[in-house]
Amino acid sequence: MHLKSIQQLELPATADMHVHLRQGELMELMVPTVRQGGVDTAFVMPNLVPPLTNVDQVLDYQSKLRTIAKDVNFLMSLFLHPSITPDVIAQAAAAGITGVKMYPQGVTTNSESGVSNLESFYDTFAAMEKHGLVLNLHGEVLESLAPKDVTLEEAFLPTLKTLHERFPQLRIMLEHCTTAAAVEAVRACGPTVGATITAHHLYLTSHDACCDPFAFCKPIPKKPTDRDALVRTIVSGDPKFFFGSDSAPHPLQSKTSAEEGKAPAGVYTQPFVTQLVIVALEEAIERGTIKEEDVTQAKLEGFLSKFGRQFYRLPEASNKVVLERKGEKIPTSIRSEDGSIEVGISKVGTDVFSLRWV
Ligand code: DOR
Ligand code: ZN
Secondary structure, three states, X not given: OOHHHOOEEEEEOEEEEEEOOOOHHHHHHHOHHHHHOOEEEEEEOOOOOOOOOOHHXXXXXXXXXXXXXXXXXXXXXXXXXXXXXXHHHHHHHHOOOOEEEEOEOOOOOXXXXXXXXXXXXXXXXXXXXXXXXXXXXXXXXXXXXXXXXXXXXXXXXXXXXXXXXXXXXXXXXXXXXXXXXXXXXXXXXXXXXXXXEOOHHHOOOHHHHOOOHHHOOOOOOOOHXXXXXXXHHHHHOOOOEEEOOOEOOOOHHHHHOOOOOOOOOOEOOHHHHHHHHHHHHHHHHHHOOOOHHHOOHHHHHHHHHHHHHHHOOOOOOOXXXXXXXXXXXXXXXXXXXXXXXXXXXXXXXXXXXXXEEO
């Protein structure tokens, strides 16, 4: 597929298996941007304030999201916390909740009530395995726990292996994987273990993330070789790896007014998620990381739409999007009608396909 010269592309709707849609006014602004990015199915993260630690809170949140966007399938998650007992897992399964997200305590945005000792949740994991809920891992250790010269993600990988060995039937997602080592670790596990890959980790490296608050996120983008390993993973067509944007909006003001290195973590890509994956592949072809012919229609469809639905046991997409080159560029930000909230978008000014639903 000669991506650069293609003027029009038709794809099944994207399944974005990791999104942050926030709450209140920010949620109102964010939710309509899900469809704009070509997405009809979104796995929604529970790191709200307060975090979603019971079934009623999750269902209440889901109904708010549905009111704003009736045509998106919102897959919901609980925030792993001592209140998530095996009984709560049974209730969650009955209520149609899809997963439970584990944040190590203090590792990222709104994770202060996250987990410090995973073993204390083994009964909960056993219940999840039994009821078919997915365990979604923020796969990083705290900085204080990582050996010198090992990334926070790589230091977490033995824990992934331990969990998989202990709960082989539990479906586990290593969210937003960022290193060649993580890809290998996921490949080494059985078919119950998969990983999401974001758009931004396909084009950002630590060099960008260090100094641009709009490129700063967790996990921090890594070396060019890690970025390239993620790109190659996508074109390998391995169904264990699929799209989860980790689009994570923060008010523009909080990004621009922060001292260097203190901006809130999160890259906002939602209105252009499908297009940004394609941009990243185009850039990888230009760099020589992959060849034109490595990108095929089937591999794009697999990564963006099919593999995620398969892992989450959903039917294939019934809607399609058409992407056309019309000279559209990514704008600086999106803002609410009264201008009170503004969120900066990643990769401002980049030429992208224009997207419409068919
Ligand atoms: O960069 C990130 N932002 N990583 C996360 O894990 C959380 C997210 C957020 O909620 O802002
Ligand atoms: Zn996230």
